[in-house]
Amino acid sequence: MDTVELARALFGTTLGFHIIYATIGVGVPVMILIAEVMYLITKDKDYMLLARRWTKGFAILLAVSIASGTIVGVMLSLLFPGFMEIVGQVIALPFVIEIFAFLIEAVFMSIYLYAADRLPPWLRLVSIASVAIGATASAVLITDAHAWMNTPAGFELNENGQVTNVNPIAAFFNPSFLVTALHVTLSAYMTVAFLIGSISAIRLLRTNVNKRERTYHRKSLTIAIYVGAIMSLATAMNGHATAQMIYEYNPRKLAAAEGLFETTTHAPLSIGGWTSREDQEVKYAIEIPYALSFLAGDRFDTEVKGLNEFPEELWPPLFVHILFNIMVGIGTLLILLSCIALLWRWIRKKPLPNWLLALYVAAGPLAMIAIEAGWCFSCIGRQPYTIVNVLTTTEAATKSNNVGLLFVLFITLYVMLLIFSIGVMRYYFKRNPVQPELTEKEV
Numbered sequence: 160m161d162t163v164e165l166a167r168a169l170f171g172t173t174l175g176f177h178i179i180y181a182t183i184g185v186g187v188p189v190m191i192l193i194a195e196v197m198y199l200i201t202k203d204k205d206y207m208l209l210a211r212r213w214t215k216g217f218a219i220l221l222a223v224s225i226a227s228g229t230i231v232g233v234m235l236s237l238l239f240p241g242f243m244e245i246v247g248q249v250i251a252l253p254f255v256i257e258i259f260a261f262l263i264e265a266v267f268m269s270i271y272l273y274a275a276d277r278l279p280p281w282l283r284l285v286s287i288a289s290v291a292i293g294a295t296a297s298a299v300l301i302t303d304a305h306a307w308m309n310t311p312a313g314f315e316l317n318e319n320g321q322v323t324n325v326n327p328i329a330a331f332f333n334p335s336f337l338v339t340a341l342h343v344t345l346s347a348y349m350t351v352a353f354l355i356g357s358i359s360a361i362r363l364l365r366t367n368v369n370k371r372e373r374t375y376h377r378k379s380l381t382i383a384i385y386v387g388a389i390m391s392l393a394t395a396m397n398g399h400a401t402a403q404m405i406y407e408y409n410p411r412k413l414a415a416a417e418g419l420f421e422t423t424t425h426a427p428l429s430i431g432g433w434t435s436r437e438d439q440e441v442k443y444a445i446e447i448p449y450a451l452s453f454l455a456g457d458r459f460d461t462e463v464k465g466l467n468e469f470p471e472e473l474w475p476p477l478f479v480h481i482l483f484n485i486m487v488g489i490g491t492l493l494i495l496l497s498c499i500a501l502l503w504r505w506i507r508k509k510p511l512p513n514w515l516l517a518l519y520v521a522a523g524p525l526a527m528i529a530i531e532a533g534w535c536f537s538c539i540g541r542q543p544y545t546i547v548n549v550l551t552t553t554e555a556a557t558k559s560n561n562v563g564l565l566f567v568l569f570i571t572l573y574v575m576l577l578i579f580s581i582g583v584m585r586y587y588f589k590r591n592p593v594q595p596e597l598t599e600k601e602v
Contacts, residue, residue, distance in 0.1 A: 162557065166238040166556045169562060172573070174538070176573045176576075181227075181298065182351065185294050187216070189295075190383075191213050191287050192291050194382065195283060196284065199284065209382075210287070212588075218268070219583050219584055223579070238556060238562070239555045241554050241556070242545050242550060248314070249327070250304050252327045253301070254301075256296075260296035263292065264289075264294050264297060271286040298347065299344060303331060305537070306339040306340065307336070308541065310408045311548070313325060334404070335404050338401050338404050346394050350529075352387035353387050353523045355382070356383030356384060357523030359376045359380035360517070360519035360520045362376045364517065375593060388494075388497035388501055391490060398487070398490070406454075406463070409541070411473060411475060412540040413464075414465050415540060416479055418444070420465045421439075423465065424463075425452055428450035429446055430444060430488075431444050432444030439467075475540045479539055485532040486532040489528060489529035489532070496518055
């Protein structure tokens with residue numbers, strides 16, 4: 160691997176590792192907030208206990224999220240100095256504001272974590288709501304830089320490649336900012352809901368769990384089902400807007416996502432299969448007639464540009480079709496699972512059967528895979544550019560020859576952090592099972 164490939168691989172691994180913890184960091188405070196609201200409404204102490212135990216897990220994972228997020232910033236500076244040179248002049252504003260968002264999250268997280276038992280319910284609610292707002296704002300602000308890379312705005316480059324006419328506000332509110340930020344936020348809420356649903360389903364499938372604890376886990380699963388259903392549907396609707404944004408501003412990415420080589424109206428949507436460069440088609444795909452044109456422009460006769468409209472050296476890697484299908488396919492399955500679970504509860508009015516619980520066990524990991532596939536699609540689909548139509552990845556990457564050593568060192572660090580976080584979580588919750596706390600609440 161040459162230096163550029165190593166830089167891309169190392170940063171991709173870094174971001175992929177961080178996304179796991181960042182997604183959880185955005186979604187869990189919202190779930191805690193919902194549990195607190197449910198406690199205020201019902202006065203059921205099980206919801207307060209859910210909030211407390213989710214908070215303990217969140218605190219453990221937040222430490223790793225902060226560390227990995229810091230590493231992402233370091234990696235950008237080390238691996239892509241050409242990119243950072245432009246970023247520092249144009250799109251620094253969201254990074255500055257993000258400092259205050261993180262400060263709000265950290266301060267109120269400390270208050271909620273260490274003083275929740277001594278706070279009145281309304282103040283406890285304010286505290287965790289502030290944590291949720293701070294965490295979501297941090298994600299939105301960081302996502303703004305990613306959106307700007309896809310739809311750069313607020314500056315010009317002169318003949319010498321120097322940045323001129325900088326407008327930080329225009330850069331901040333770049334064309335894809337709102338739709339991208341909303342997509343990242345909704346998908347994070349959705350993923351965490353399904354992760355919590357998976358944990359609850361695992362406990363309910365175990366035969367050694369008594370009736371009292373089953374009641375507790377059913378309440379956790381109920382929250383997860385409703386939040387997962389709402390957020391998965393909202394993510395899908397926002398995904399339609401995202402596709403239209405890509406159609407308008409980066410038609411190369413849309414063409415690569417669907418393996419479309421020839422510009423056409425009434426373009427079909429290709430599901431499954433793999434893209435053949437030689438045959439210029441998606442092999443073994445199921446085609447839905449006219450669906451891509453409708454997805455792009457809300458009309459069946461919308462003209463969609465094919466890859467042959469662009470020089471081949473500007474094509475994204477064609478395997479992004481598989482990444483796109485993984486993301487959309489899993490999202491569709493999660494919507495279907497949510498609908499089945501809701502209908503079962505509304506019509507049968509019974510707890511979910513074991514076969515449906517088993518599906519929920521798989522739903523959490525699948526949701527995280529969809530998050531990873533979505534980020535990979537978005538970043539790889541932008542290639543060969545780091546900043547679309549402005550800066551290629553080759554121009555942005557470091558010229559240093561020591562990237563291989565960095566790769567080994569940081570991969571080792573990520574493995575250690577992963578083992579550490581899993582180990583601490585297992586140790587804490589094994590030492591502090593829920594049953595004694597349930598008994599304490601009853602007393």
